[in-house]
Amino acid sequence: xxxxxxxxxxxxxxxxxxxxxxxxxxxxxxxxxxxxxxxxxxxxxxxxxxxxxxxxxxxxxxxxxxxxxxxxxxxxxxxxxxxxxxxxxxxxxxxxxxxxxxxxxxxxxxxxxxxxxxxxxxxxxxxxxxxxxxxxxxxxxxxxxxxxxxxxxxxxxxxxxxxxxxxxxxxxxxxxxxxxxxxxxxxxxxxxxxxxxxxxxxxxxxxxxxxxxxxxxxxxxxxxxxxxxxxxxxxxxxxxxxxxxxxxxxxxxxxxxxxxxxxxxxxxxxxxxxxxxxxxxxxxxxxxxxxxxxxxxxxxxxxxxxxxxxxxxxxxxxxxxxxxxxxxxxxxxxxxxxxxxxxxxxxxxxxxxxxxxxxxxxxxx
Amino acid sequence: xxxxxxxxxxxxxxxxxxxxxxxxxxxxxxxxxxxxxxxxxxxxxxxxxxxxxxxxxxxxxxxxxxxxxxxxxxxxxxxxxxxxxxxxxxxxxxxxxxxxxxxxxxxxxxxxxxxxxxxxxxxxxxxxxxxxxxxxxxxxxxxxxxxxxxxxxxxxxxxxxxxxxxxxxxxxxxxxxxxxxxxxxxxxxxxxxxxxxxxxxxxxxxxxxxxxxxxxxxxxxxxxxxxxxxxxxxxxxxxxxxxxxxxxxxxxxxxxxxxxxxxxxxxxxxxxxxxxxxxxxxxxxxxxxxxxxxxxxxxxxxxxxxxxxxxxxxxxxxxxxxxxxxxxxxxxxxxxxxxxxxxxxxxxxxxxxxxxxxxxxxxxx
Numbered sequence: 001x002x003x004x005x006x007x008x009x010x011x012x013x014x015x016x017x018x019x020x021x022x023x024x025x026x027x028x029x030x031x032x033x034x035x036x037x038x039x040x041x042x043x044x045x046x047x048x049x050x051x052x053x054x055x056x057x058x059x060x061x062x063x064x065x066x067x068x069x070x071x072x073x074x075x076x077x078x079x080x081x082x083x084x085x086x087x088x089x090x091x092x093x094x095x096x097x098x099x100x101x102x103x104x105x106x107x108x109x110x111x112x113x114x115x116x117x118x119x120x121x122x123x124x125x126x127x128x129x130x131x132x133x134x135x136x137x138x139x140x141x142x143x144x145x146x147x148x149x150x151x152x153x154x155x156x157x158x159x160x161x162x163x164x165x166x167x168x169x170x171x172x173x174x175x176x177x178x179x180x181x182x183x184x185x186x187x188x189x190x191x192x193x194x195x196x197x198x199x200x201x202x203x204x205x206x207x208x209x210x211x212x213x214x215x216x217x218x219x220x221x222x223x224x225x226x227x228x229x230x231x232x233x234x235x236x237x238x239x240x241x242x243x244x245x246x247x248x249x250x251x252x253x254x255x256x257x258x259x260x261x262x263x264x265x266x267x268x269x270x271x272x273x274x275x276x277x278x279x280x281x282x283x284x285x286x287x288x289x290x291x292x293x294x295x296x297x298x299x300x301x302x303x304x305x306x307x308x309x310x311x312x313x314x315x316x317x318x319x320x321x322x323x324x325x326x327x328x329x330x331x332x333x334x335x336x337x338x339x340x341x342x343x344x345x346x347x348x349x350x351x352x353x354x355x356x357x358x359x360x361x362x363x364x365x
Numbered sequence: 366x367x368x369x370x371x372x373x374x375x376x377x378x379x380x381x382x383x384x385x386x387x388x389x390x391x392x393x394x395x396x397x398x399x400x401x402x403x404x405x406x407x408x409x410x411x412x413x414x415x416x417x418x419x420x421x422x423x424x425x426x427x428x429x430x431x432x433x434x435x436x437x438x439x440x441x442x443x444x445x446x447x448x449x450x451x452x453x454x455x456x457x458x459x460x461x462x463x464x465x466x467x468x469x470x471x472x473x474x475x476x477x478x479x480x481x482x483x484x485x486x487x488x489x490x491x492x493x494x495x496x497x498x499x500x501x502x503x504x505x506x507x508x509x510x511x512x513x514x515x516x517x518x519x520x521x522x523x524x525x526x527x528x529x530x531x532x533x534x535x536x537x538x539x540x541x542x543x544x545x546x547x548x549x550x551x552x553x554x555x556x557x558x559x560x561x562x563x564x565x566x567x568x569x570x571x572x573x574x575x576x577x578x579x580x581x582x583x584x585x586x587x588x589x590x591x592x593x594x595x596x597x598x599x600x601x602x603x604x605x606x607x608x609x610x611x612x613x614x615x616x617x618x619x620x621x622x623x624x625x626x627x628x629x630x631x632x633x634x635x636x637x638x639x640x641x642x643x644x645x646x647x648x649x650x651x652x653x654x655x656x657x658x659x660x661x662x663x664x665x666x667x668x669x670x671x672x673x674x675x676x677x678x679x680x681x682x683x684x685x686x687x688x689x690x691x692x693x694x695x696x697x698x699x700x701x702x703x704x705x706x707x708x709x710x711x712x713x714x715x716x717x718x719x720x721x722x723x724x725x726x727x728x729x730x
Contacts, residue, residue, distance in 0.1 A: 164452070
């Protein structure tokens with residue numbers, strides 16, 4: 001039975017999306033405002049589990065593209081996500097039957113809900129990254145053979161670019177160029193596919209997962225339980241099975257620049273009791289690598305989440321700053337994201353990191 | 366009566382196109398090779414005078430975009446111009462009835478002939494710049510109200526971008542970004558319009574004009590007459606009425622860089638008898654401003670042509686080098702390019718030049 005996503009579900013979703021975004025995906029507060037307005041105006045959104053997607057349904061992935069550092073200054077007007085979908089529909093000559101988030105995390109968990117509410121379309125409870133990633137070829141849709149093109153890129157004025165290219169990497173390259181020229185943040189629609197394909201190539205249940213994560217944080221706080229213990233237990237009940245605290249301390253240095261359309265840099269954390277030493281986190285929009293005193297403790301595509309030590313809320317890349325007390329959570333990703341094909345597209349080497357992928361559950365604590 | 370453009374017409378056209386290109390428009394030798402191959406294979410091309418274009422014909426402007434310094438290293442494969450036309454046709458959902466060059470100059474006088482030969486389409490003997498200009502909003506099509514979008518940008522692999530934007534300047538901005546990401550040179554199709562509009566907004570007869578210029582240079586050489594006297598007399602018989610020698614000397618300095626997708630710089634010429642002093646020519650792909658000892662002698666949109674003092678052949682921006690003996694020719698452009706509306710789009714201020722436009726015929730010699 002398709003579920004209904006109602007306004008009351010939104011807070012947990014946004015809180016969870018910030019965690020799953022591992023720093024990226026865009027500010028979940030802005031994303032939450034946009035979705036709340038649409039659901040208030042147009043009513044709840046139908047969620048389809050992957051198993052419920054009809055074979056011949058036309059499914060399209062939508063969301064925002066750009067550096068998270070830009071989104072909080074160049075606020076979306078809210079219409080561009082719908083316009084991106086419509087631009088792609090015009091190009092395809094066909095209306096879309098369902099929307100899927102291309103990434104699970106940040107505002108890209110909520111922009112699909114916003115557009116779906118207005119258009120009365122279902123959203124598929126799944127996505128193409130299982131988290132947030134900085135580049136558009138880094139999607140399981142691409143890993144398992146769906147062409148990224150045609151892709152629509154739209155800005156807040158309604159200017160649009162339709163990209164057709166032979167590889168997902170070239171699509172990303174051209175879309176990134178358009179996004180930079182459009183001011184650093186755009187709305188996109190991409191990876192048009194039929195329902196049968198969608199079931200095969202998507203990371204299942206990631207909208208539901210963000211709700212579970214968000215609820216876990218909220219309930220632990222309401223019940224004065226330890227947020228991190230609650231989170232670890234919640235992950236253990238999902239296909240993101242292995243979660244552990246990697247480090248806890250005070251942010252001692254943030255080096256972050258907006259470059260080539262990305263937020264790039266390093267975060268250093270000085271250990272606080274019972275943790276000693278230092279953790280270094282490498283960032284390209286998302287947190288990619290966590291080194292404790294030079295030793296790998298978690299590495300992409302496994303999740304590295306920087307959480308507020310007090311509240312358990314995720315701190316996104318653009319909001320990380322000196323002096324924050326943070327706890328770093330590492331989480332395993334599902335098998336579909338750890339195959340050799342997947343690691344070739346979004347494993348450490350794809351980011352220029354000179355470390356092999358090692359599952360978090362196989363790394364020393 | 367429509368004329369036929371045959372293989373034997375090509376040499377004069379290329380020679381003339383290099384002059385009218387005022388440094389830009391891309392290497393006419395490469396353009397000539399591409400067109401010659403197509404005409405040899407598919408036969409002559411029908412030329413329509415503006416008056417012969419039917420009211421309801423769909424006319425599209427095509428050509429190459431990018432820095433001329435790039436074209437001579439990243440040679441076109443020759444298919445991308447046709448692909449650009451086809452990409453725009455697919456987007457419009459309609460076949461094109463005639464092709465018009467968007468600029469008159471360099472290889473952009475010949476790329477339309479190449480595509481027209483293969484597709485069996487006529488080429489309109491007119492264009493949207495009356496010369497070459499570095500940016501795509503700098504077209505009489507835009508000046509007189511034709512939307513630049515939708516526009517297709519295609520690379521040598523067939524990757525394509527379709528741009529829809531509210532202003533010609535935004536179209537240029539996004540197309541330039543795509544061209545930079547595609548390596549610095551692309552093929553484009555733009556300014557789709559009906560025949561009635563085309564007649565109103567185009568600079569007439571510029572393909573014929575390039576043939577007149579090229580023939581004038583060739584015949585003067587064959588008959589051992591002075592090339593520049595011949596050229597000045599030829600221009601006087603056209604709507605590019607006033608031509609004069611601005612300076613003659615030896616190139617003493619070339620400062621040229623490929624920046625923001627353009628070839629930008631200054632050329633300095635040291636006078637040789639009977640000319641004394643120095644001429645400085647400011648370049649953005651095309652020659653924009655000629656200063657003799659600090660005094661304006663010609664300024665955009667009037668033509669500033671750097672010609673080889675020996676042969677009369679134009680020297681394009683990417684081939685200008687220290688030590689060349691050159692003669693600088695200034696030429697007036699037709700009234701349609703000198704209206705207040707036209708000067709607002711491609712007059713001196715549009716290039717950031719802090720000089721008013723003064724007609725060459727009103728400037729001191």
